[in-house]
Amino acid sequence: MLAWDILIRWSPGGLLPRPWEVVQGLTELAQKGLLFKYIVASLFRVTWGYVAAAVLAIPFGLMLGWHRRGELALNPLIQILRPISPLAWIPISILWFGVGDVAALFLIFMASFLPLTVTAMNAVKNILPTHLNAGRNFGLSPAQIVLKVIYPSVMPQLIAGLRITLGIAWLVVVAAEMIAVNSGLGFLIIDARNAGNRYDLVVAGMVMIGLIGLVLDLGMRRLEKLKSLRWGYASE
Amino acid sequence: MTPPSRTTARETKLRVQGVNKVFTRDGKSVNVLEDIDLEIRDGEFVCLLGPSGCGKSTLLNIVAGFTPPTSGQVYIDGEPVTGPDPRRIFVFQERGVFPWLTVEGNIGFGLFRLPPKEKARRIAHYVKLVGLSGFEQAYPAELSGGMKQRLEVARALAVNPDMLFLDEPFGALDSITRLLMRSELLRIWEAEKKTILFVTHDIEESVQLADRVVVMSARPAKIQRVVEIDIPHPRDISSPRYLKLRDGIFEEIGLAHKV
Incomplete structure (x- = not known):
């Protein structure tokens, strides 16, 4: 904080805000009701894009991992699509969905879908055959095997993948909001710059993005620490 | 000494009839099991003994219903085996317990x-039987290797199966724990009257545990000889009879007595 303050004082141009100015900016936004509104807007987009991706990608990835042929058929496609930055989908998403919420949701969905598919696929492959055999041996039905053996087997890896992917989704929402919509923290940043170089608000937006990202990550880490899910990281 | 009439009077529990197993890998077929015929009586403790990788675990997997034989048939209580069954529980080499x-x-x-209520009663009974009292709420990662193996035996016994299949269950344990586990298993076997088929590559282990030792040859595995261990439990592992039987098996497998 102190270094920040001193560096700004010495730097030429005077566009960048000092810490106190950022706090003032945040207060100003909060008073206008924009801060809360934008945070909710961003979280809303992340939640829906991410949850939709998780709901589709996890069963899809589990199926691919379970059926070797499915994986052989689709894995090359997945591997080609995976290195493409989600941001490269911006033009296409605007072409398909126009400028608006749907385009932003689509970007977040694209950013989350492939990593989650790959995580689920790999998680299935790490299920121990002895555990599946033990399940069959004790007379479990196929549905019970899914519930009592496969599900707990893949959970530790899935949770880790979900945590990393949520981080990616949070990165992407900022970019999506800069381009496709007119609300949210990403929009706040780009709008503050365009509307009169309000760099105090730009940095205020960045600070909020960082804080919320941290809170999301901490929340996911708490999930990882549940004992019945944590086994995957233990000495086994 | 156990009178032979006692064991022969018991009825046949398991019958392996002309079982062959051929694996195909990279276009080549490998004969793993050749013409296996075996009968095990109710309540008997039988060890399948053979060198590592000889196919004894494959035979156990076929008997347990996890792998179908290429030809031949396995019968338990007169019925052909078509898949795994909770009346017969398989105890795995290691990592068989659920870590979650x-x-x-x-x-x-x-x-x-x-x-x-009945479930809780059974759990309490088997926790005690295998000496895990005080660890009811512990996860496998918090247990030692021997405790994990006892836990798996307890999980198997809890469903009250009439047969147990054990695949080198103590192979990953240190030698002291292994000795303790053997006497535990014998104690449980005598208390619970199960039929046990136990795969091992350890000659001493087989002679200490089994009523009969089925000696298998290297691949393709055939039954080379069946040795009756007519020593009552607890066995004195320095008695002349024990040493004679043990040495007989050493010779059968073609190993000298010197290291």
Whole structure:
């Protein structure tokens, strides 16, 4: 904080805000009701894009991992699509969905879908055959095997993948909001710059993005620490 | 000494009839098991003994119903085996317990059909039987290797199976724990009257445990000889009879007595 303050004082141009100015900016936004509104807007987009991706990608990835042929058929496609930055989908998403919420949701969905598919696929492959055999041996039905053996087997890896992917989704929402919509923290940043170089608000937006990202990550880490899910990281 | 009449009077529990197993890998077929015929009586403790990789575990997997034989048939209580069955539980080499369940959760795993009261009673009984009292809420990662193996035996016994298949269950344990586990298993076997088929590559282990030792040859595995161990439990492992039987098997497998 102190270094920040001193560096700004010495730097030429005077566009960048000092810490106190950022706090003032945040207060100003909060008073206008924009801060809360934008945070909710961003979280809303992340939640829906991410949850939709998780709901589709996890069963899809589990199926691919379970059926070797499915994986052989689709894995090359997945591997080609995976290195493409989600941001490269911006033009296409605007072409398909126009400028608006749907385009932003689509970007977040694209950013989350492939990593989650790959995580689920790999998680299935790490299920121990002895555990599946033990399940069959004790007379479990196929549905019970899914519930009592496969599900707990893949959970530790899935949770880790979900945590990393949520981080990616949070990165992407900022970019999506800069381009496709007119609300949210990403929009706040780009709008503050365009509307009169309000760099105090730009940095205020960045600070909020960082804080919320941290809170999301901490929340996911708490999930990882549940004992019945944590086994995957233990000495086994 | 156990009178032979006692064992022969018991009825046949398991019958392996002309079992062959051929694996195909990279276009080449490998004969793993050749013409296996074997009968095991109710309540008998039989060891399958052979060198590592000879196919004895494959035979156990076929008997347990996890792998179908290429030809031949396995009968248990006169019925052909078509798949795994909770009346016959397989105890794995290692990592067979579920790491996401506590000791209680693991032992109760196969008891989902029982009313909660009966389930709790059984769990308590088997926790005690295998000496895991005080660890009911512990996860496998918090247990030692020997405790994990006892936990798996408890999980198997809890569903009250009439047969146990054990695939080198003590192979990953240190030698002291292994000795303790053997006497535990014998104690449980005598208390619970199960038929046990036990795969091992350890000659001493087989002679200490089994009523009969089935000696298998290297691949393709055939039954080379069946040795009756006519020493009552607890066995004195320095008695002349024990040493004679043990040395007989050493010779059968073609190993000298010197290292």
